[in-house]
Amino acid sequence: MKEVILVWLRNDLRLHDNEALYKAAVSACHVIPFTCIDPRWFQVTHLGFTKRGPHWATFLLQSIADMRRRLQSIGSNLVVRVGTPAQVVAELQKATGARWIYTSREVTSEEIQDQLAVENAMQQVGGKVKYFWQSTLYHLEDLPFKSIELLPDVFTQFRKQVEKTVRVRDIFPIPGKLPPLPPNLLEGTIPTLQELGLKEPPQDRRQLVHFTGGESAALDRVKTYIWEKDLLKTYKETRNGLLGADFSSKFSPWLALGCLSPRYVWDQVQKYQAQRVTNDSTYWLIFELLWRDYFRFVALKYGNRLFKKGGIKKDRRIRWIENKTLFQCWMEGKTGIPFIDANMQELAATGFMSNRGRQNVASFLTKDLQIDWRWGAMYFEHALIDYDVCSNWGNWNYIAGVGNDPRENRYFNILKQACQYDPQGEFVKHWLPVLKPLPASWIHLVGELSPSQLQSYGIELGNNYPSPMVNTSRWMKT
Numbered sequence: 001m002k003e004v005i006l007v008w009l010r011n012d013l014r015l016h017d018n019e020a021l022y023k024a025a026v027s028a029c030h031v032i033p034f035t036c037i038d039p040r041w042f043q044v045t046h047l048g049f050t051k052r053g054p055h056w057a058t059f060l061l062q063s064i065a066d067m068r069r070r071l072q073s074i075g076s077n078l079v080v081r082v083g084t085p086a087q088v089v090a091e092l093q094k095a096t097g098a099r100w101i102y103t104s105r106e107v108t109s110e111e112i113q114d115q116l117a118v119e120n121a122m123q124q125v126g127g128k129v130k131y132f133w134q135s136t137l138y139h140l141e142d143l144p145f146k147s148i149e150l151l152p153d154v155f156t157q158f159r160k161q162v163e164k165t166v167r168v169r170d171i172f173p174i175p176g177k178l179p180p181l182p183p184n185l186l187e188g189t190i191p192t193l194q195e196l197g198l199k200e201p202p203q204d205r206r207q208l209v210h211f212t213g214g215e216s217a218a219l220d221r222v223k224t225y226i227w228e229k230d231l232l233k234t235y236k237e238t239r240n241g242l243l244g245a246d247f248s249s250k251f252s253p254w255l256a257l258g259c260l261s262p263r264y265v266w267d268q269v270q271k272y273q274a275q276r277v278t279n280d281s282t283y284w285l286i287f288e289l290l291w292r293d294y295f296r297f298v299a300l301k302y303g304n305r306l307f308k309k310g311g312i313k314k315d316r317r318i319r320w321i322e323n324k325t326l327f328q329c330w331m332e333g334k335t336g337i338p339f340i341d342a343n344m345q346e347l348a349a350t351g352f353m354s355n356r357g358r359q360n361v362a363s364f365l366t367k368d369l370q371i372d373w374r375w376g377a378m379y380f381e382h383a384l385i386d387y388d389v390c391s392n393w394g395n396w397n398y399i400a401g402v403g404n405d406p407r408e409n410r411y412f413n414i415l416k417q418a419c420q421y422d423p424q425g426e427f428v429k430h431w432l433p434v435l436k437p438l439p440a441s442w443i444h445l446v447g448e449l450s451p452s453q454l455q456s457y458g459i460e461l462g463n464n465y466p467s468p469m470v471n472t473s474r475w476m477k478t
């Protein structure tokens with residue numbers, strides 16, 4: 001009888017460039033792909049919301065359904081189970097007699113605990129787990145540093161060394177044909193949001209961007225963004241935009257769940273450069289992917305420090321405030337600061353927020369309100385459709401000033417940022433229609449309007465729009 005390999009799909013829900021799946025497929029063993037939907041992802045945290053939220057969960061379930069269809073198209077199927085990885089592995093090992101698990105190597109604590117639990121379950125039956133590094137553009141083993149402890153703490157140093165010396169590895173092809181599941185093994189139904197204890201996110205007419213989970217939609221998006229709409233050639237100029245689908249690539253939700261391989265994006269950019277144009281913009285998309293890589297390597301270097309109050313810097317000087325009332329206003333987009341509220345309402349309604357928006361709302365929470373940055377990171381984990389443990393917690397460390405930012409006390413002047421990136425107030429007006437009557441010159445300065453001006457624009461502070469939580473004039477001095 002053929003040996004069985006279980007391929008545990010985690011944040012690598014794709015057929016293309018999937019080393020674990022490919023190596024299993026060419027091994028002459030019987031391959032059984034499976035995935036676990038872990039109920040612990042949907043437990044309620046001490047802040048009152050679930051660890052992961054409905055936008056992310058919807059995207060995950062769509063990605064799993066698409067992966068199943070794609071595996072079926074090459075003769076196989078995806079076994080889906082709700083349970084912790086250790087429970088699921090114990091069940092599947094017993095049912096199939098597998099001696100091997102192939103899977104992606106993750107770097108953060110909860111994911112590592114899962115790996116250890118799975119290793120333990122396999123060891124009990126004399127089985128083993130084989131790991132593959134497959135979420136970054138540059139492979140861990142190719143880094144030009146003798147050990148991960150020598151990873152530079154400044155991004156630019158990392159980038160320059162990597163760009164100079166490392167080659168992006170070739171993509172693994174899609175496996176040709178896989179065997180069907182054994183007849184006695186049930187494929188398992190994909191649960192609904194309700195079965196996971198979540199509510200359907202309400203439809204919001206303000207939503208302009210709609211994401212569909214899965215590799216098929218990911219490849220479509222790459223094709224549309226890079227080739228059909230030809231947007232790559234202007235990416236550097238448009239990437240700080242706020243409104244609409246096309247100012248940036250929007251690859252992040254697919255990259256986060258591994259429906260899209262960063263090496264595939266890199267490969268497409270090389271082809272685009274050869275066939276259409278090479279310029280700062282075509283380079284800049286790769287530059288941003290390097291940030292993504294960097295935060296993953298930083299997580300590997302610093303381990304659990306990423307999640308601690310003092311951050312990777314172990315900085316205990318900052319006195320963080322734990323004020324749930326202020327935090328609630330921030331989460332709900334009811335701070336009275338239009339630029340912050342518009343961004344936070346977009347996040348709640350869609351699961352997405354631009355990079356510019358994320359930097360501003362994170363800075364506002366940590367520098368203006370001085371609320372514990374980890375609360376912000378936890379809310380993002382709940383709300384983001386593109387939640388990625390390393391990028392999220394790494395960026396929050398950075399903005400809160402406990403991470404890798406070489407500049408001490410970086411501070412975002414929210415008014416300045418709002419006027420620079422939303423000069424006509426279109427973004428604010430889109431998400432906060434009550435402010436539509438305001439002229440561009442006042443849109444970011446609601447708190448500075450006189451009572452008669454407010455009345456003439458139909459705004460009642462504390463009634464149809466919140467009174468500002470902080471005095472806007474603090475941003476007018478600099």
Ligand SMILES: Cc1cc2nc3c(=O)[nH]c(=O)nc-3n(C[C@H](O)[C@H](O)[C@H](O)COP(=O)(O)OP(=O)(O)OC[C@H]3O[C@@H](n4cnc5c(N)ncnc54)[C@H](O)[C@@H]3O)c2cc1C
Nearest residue numbers: 248249250251252288289292355358386387388391392395
């Ligand atoms: C506080 C905070 C939290 C964040 N949390 C996440 C997160 O959970 N998941 C996530 O994918 N990104 C996160 N980011 C990074 C960034 O905001 C998003 O990757 C980006 O906005 C996604 O939109 P896009 O795909 O159109 O990006 P593009 O501008 O088109 O960039 C292309 C890709 O590069 C990567 N990238 C770009 N900027 C960054 C960055 N600063 N850090 C890491 N990778 C980057 C992403 O994979 C992105 O898809 C966070 C940023 C901040 C400031």
